[in-house]
Amino acid sequence: MEKNKYPSNQSLIDFRKKHFMHTAALYHKTPLQLVKAQGEYVWDSEGNRYLDAIGGIVCISAGHNHPKIKKALMQYLESDMIQHTSTLYLTEVAVEATKALLEEAPAGLDRVSFTNSGSEANELAIMAARNATGETMVVNLRHSYHGGTSGTLASCGHSTWRFKAQPVTGTTSALEPNCYRCPFGKKPESCSLECAKNVETTIQTSTHGKIAAFIAEPVMGVGGFITPPEQYFHEVVKIVHNYGGIYISDEVQTGAGRCGGNFLLTKTLGFAADMVTMAKGFGNGAAIGAVLMKSEVAEKMAGKSYFNTFGGDPYQTLQAKLTMDIIREENLVKNAKDMGALLKDGILELAKKHMLIGDVRGRGLLMGIELVKDRTSKVHATAEAAAFMDACKEHGLLLGKGGLMGNVIRLAPPLSINREQVGSMLKIMDQAFAEIA
Numbered sequence: 001m002e003k004n005k006y007p008s009n010q011s012l013i014d015f016r017k018k019h020f021m022h023t024a025a026l027y028h029k030t031p032l033q034l035v036k037a038q039g040e041y042v043w044d045s046e047g048n049r050y051l052d053a054i055g056g057i058v059c060i061s062a063g064h065n066h067p068k069i070k071k072a073l074m075q076y077l078e079s080d081m082i083q084h085t086s087t088l089y090l091t092e093v094a095v096e097a098t099k100a101l102l103e104e105a106p107a108g109l110d111r112v113s114f115t116n117s118g119s120e121a122n123e124l125a126i127m128a129a130r131n132a133t134g135e136t137m138v139v140n141l142r143h144s145y146h147g148g149t150s151g152t153l154a155s156c157g158h159s160t161w162r163f164k165a166q167p168v169t170g171t172t173s174a175l176e177p178n179c180y181r182c183p184f185g186k187k188p189e190s191c192s193l194e195c196a197k198n199v200e201t202t203i204q205t206s207t208h209g210k211i212a213a214f215i216a217e218p219v220m221g222v223g224g225f226i227t228p229p230e231q232y233f234h235e236v237v238k239i240v241h242n243y244g245g246i247y248i249s250d251e252v253q254t255g256a257g258r259c260g261g262n263f264l265l266t267k268t269l270g271f272a273a274d275m276v277t278m279a280k281g282f283g284n285g286a287a288i289g290a291v292l293m294k295s296e297v298a299e300k301m302a303g304k305s306y307f308n309t310f311g312g313d314p315y316q317t318l319q320a321k322l323t324m325d326i327i328r329e330e331n332l333v334k335n336a337k338d339m340g341a342l343l344k345d346g347i348l349e350l351a352k353k354h355m356l357i358g359d360v361r362g363r364g365l366l367m368g369i370e371l372v373k374d375r376t377s378k379v380h381a382t383a384e385a386a387a388f389m390d391a392c393k394e395h396g397l398l399l400g401k402g403g404l405m406g407n408v409i410r411l412a413p414p415l416s417i418n419r420e421q422v423g424s425m426l427k428i429m430d431q432a433f434a435e436i437a
């Protein structure tokens with residue numbers, strides 16, 4: 001790769017400091033300029049190669065620059081196929097993407113609306129739920145993240161993301177289903193799903209007794225891959241329906257086969273969600289989100305207009321359709337399950353010698369490692385998590401982090417990752433843990 005083809009990192013940093021909003025953060029003490037990508041790897045402007053174990057930001061499902069997507073997009077543009085038009089006109093590709101999605105949908109969810117992002121998908125889901133029920137209150141979970149728009153931030157369980165003086169109306173939070181830091185002080189052996197029951201208490205004590213919706217991620221991504229027990233969802237669905245609410249399952253991070261089992265984790269867990277929202281890996285990095293909902297909810301919107309300029313755009317829906325095809329053809333959901341199991345076993349082995357590892361959790365290739373200063377006090381090892389990420393980067397491995405205290409390492413590599421690459425991730429992490437100890 002030509003080294004001097006790119007501007008210096010410092011010039012980009014200086015420009016960002018002056019002209020980007022101060023809300024734009026950068027990963028790493030010495031930030032990277034990523035310029036090239038292929039499959040499971042990305043390259044920086046100095047020509048260094050990294051295994052991309054965070055996949056953009058949990059967006060790369062089929063692999064970077066997948067040859068099938070690249071070829072199809074090139075052919076599409078070369079033949080002057082229409083690149084942008086709105087849903088005010090008919091296009092075949094939006095229908096084809098919808099058909100592919102419906103094949104993966106949990107039973108009963110038979111309506112699709114495309115958006116540009118996960119935030120918009122959740123906005124639409126919440127509006128549709130309020131419209132269908134005639135109720136306002138939305139129950140969310142502490143530590144949740146559903147997007148960066150005003151409505152979704154009102155359902156965000158992190159002070160980090162909320163804005164001062166931002167109106168937070170029509171929402172309330174239930175306690176998080178976090179088995180490692182149980183808000184009820186329980187251990188898995190003594191648990192009676194107090195967290196699920198808390199959804200009912202929250203409805204009884206902070207609403208007028210009826211709700212529009214409950215929204216939750218089946219694995220809480222930004223919150224640090226908090227992984228509720230399977231039974232939690234079944235209990236909560238019953239409660240939500242008892243109080244007249246619509247269950248919105250936010251699969252922006254967990255969807256697109258990442259968690260193994262099915263394309264959607266909601267289907268694998270088998271609980272009766274009324275809506276599923278998705279984005280990120282659904283388009284393998286394209287700017288597309290989607291809401292899946294039941295006809296009975298969608299029909300209540302008849303007579304209302306909802307318009308989204310780019311939602312359903314042929315260029316974006318084409319990428320989602322191709323991504324879904326690749327996930328199926330290459331058996332990537334099964335690979336996510338198998339490689340996820342291998343990765344988890346490997347991290348549990350590392351936990352035997354690296355005392356910083358407090359908890360290992362997640363599903364499939366959505367894997368979190370919570371770092372703690374010691375395993376008894378569970379004090380958050382925030383600085384250590386940042387140092388660990390930097391050390392991994394030096395050895396050619398990119399990871400993410402999350403959790404309210406920034407002490408959870410997040411792994412979400414492309415679903416196409418193989419055994420050798422999992423082995424290499426584990427080797428680098430082992431070395432990085434030793435270096436920062």
Ligand SMILES: Cc1ncc(COP(=O)(O)O)c(C=O)c1O
Binds near residue numbers: 148
């Ligand atoms: C679970 C979840 N929902 C919604 C969103 C918002 O998606 P977007 O950033 O595409 O608007 C995110 C983004 O990180 C997310 O993790």
